[in-house]
C-alpha cells in the first residue's frame with residue numbers, strides 16, 4: 001500500500017502555485033459543478049467536521065491564510081477552496097463508502113460514477129487491486145485512528161500538464177520525453193475524531209520530464225526501471241504500454 005506515518009503539521013502543503021490553483025478550482029466549481037463535486041446526505045456531518053479540522057489546521061500551522069468560506073456552499077466545497085488538495089470523505093456503513101468529495105484535479109477518473117460506492121468498487125478498474133490491495137486497504141481503514149494519520153504517493157506519465165484530467169484522456173503519452181509530464185499524487189488519510197469518517201486528500205504535482213532529466217541523472221534510469229518492472233496489466237491501465245521502448249529508441 002506504500003503508506004507512511006504523517007506528521008500532523010504536514011497534512012496539507014502550500015506552494016507558489018496556490019493562488020493559481022485555487023482560482024482554477026473556483027472556475028471548475030462554477031462551470032462544471034457536477035463533474036468536480038459529488039455528495040450524499042450521509043457525508044454531510046463528516047464534511048462539516050472536515051471543514052472545522054481544516055480551519056483549525058490553518059489556524060495552527062498557516063495563521064496567515066484566510067479561512068473565509070462562501071456561505072451556503074457544501075462544506076466539502078468550502079474546504080476545497082481553502083487548500084490546493086482535493087478532498088474525499090468516506091463513511092463507515094455496511095463498509096467504507098465515498099459520501100462527499102470535491103475533486104477538481106482528477107487523474108483520469110470520473111467522480112460522479114464513484115459517489116456512494118465502496119472502496120472495492122471505486123478501485124474496480126485498477127489491475128491487481130482485488131487480489132493484492134482490497135483486503136489490506138479495507139483493514140487499514142478499519143484500524144485508522146484520529147491521532148495517527150498516513151500518506152502515500154501515486155505517479156504516472158502524461159503528455160499534458162493540465163491538472164483537471166477527464167476520464168476520456170486515459171491513453172499512452174504521445175511524442176517523446178520532451179513532451180511528457182511526471183504527475184505525482186501525494187495522498188493523505190486521516191480519521192476525523194467525532195464522526196470517525198476518513199478524509200482522503202489528493203494533492204497533484206506536475207513537472208516536465210525534461211526538467212527532471214536535466215536536474216537528476218537518476219530520473220531516466222529510475223523511470224525505465226519502473227516502466228520495465230510494472231506488470232503488463234498495470235502498464236495497460238496506466239497507458240504505459242510501449243513507452244519504455246520508445247524512450248530507449250529516443251535515448
Ligand code: HEM
Nearest residue numbers: 001088098109110122123125126133137140154155156200
Ligand atoms: C490505502 C488506501 C488506498 C490505496 C492503497 C489505493 C491504491 C490505489 C491504486 C494502486 C490505484 C491505481 C492508480 C495508479 O497506480 O495510478 C488507485 C486508483 C484510484 N484510487 Fe485508490 N487507493 C487508496 C485509497 C483510495 C481512496 C480512499 C479513494 C477515494 C476516493 C481512492 C480512489 C481512487 C481512484 C478514484 C482511483 C482511480 C480508479 C479508476 O481508474 O477509475 N483510493 N488507488
